[in-house]
Amino acid sequence: MSSKVKIYHNPACGTSRNTLALIQNTGEEPEIIEYLINPPSKIELIHLIEKAGLSVREAIRKNVEPFETLKLDQPHWTDEQLINFMVEYPTLINRPFVVTEIGIRLCRPSELVLDILSASQLKAFSKEDGEIIINNNGKRIK
Structure with a gap:
């Protein structure tokens, strides 16, 4: 049986780890795709x-090396070109x-995942930072 939830995950990212933990907190075991290994x-x-x-520019990570080197903040790049770089x-x-x-x-911050999960019963949960x-x-803190 395949999972009803799929996460494009980076285990080195705190937001990604918190999102995965929130999914698992509902009892769901998602399909985990480590997108840096299997993009x-x-x-x-x-x-x-x-x-x-989202727009393509909203989905692109700006604080990583290729962004600066390729000067992807320049307006002349088309969405097609940006997708190709991604x-x-x-x-x-x-x-x-x-x-x-x-x-x-795109679950930034991680609690946005709760908007697309069908679980009605939630257990207490704190992010890695507390x-x-x-x-x-079992009530979501907003």
Whole structure:
């Protein structure tokens, strides 16, 4: 049986780890795709960005080496060109993207994942930095 939830994950990223933990907190074991090892295809990446309601520029990670070297902040780059760079250099893909039956989100901050999970019962949860996301009564802290 395949999972109903898929996360494009980077285990070195705190936001990605918190998002994964929030998913698991609902009892769901997601399909984990370490996108730096197994990057999405160009078609998959376009789908993720479009369904998440983002522009390509919103989905690109700006604080990584290729962004500066390639000068991707310049307005002359087209969406097509930026997508091609993201496929070539997966580190440029912002993370984590999460796919569920409800929708697709770029989960920054990590608690955005709760908007696309169908679980009604939540257990207490704090991020790695101690920030409480779900209290002891199972209520989301906003």
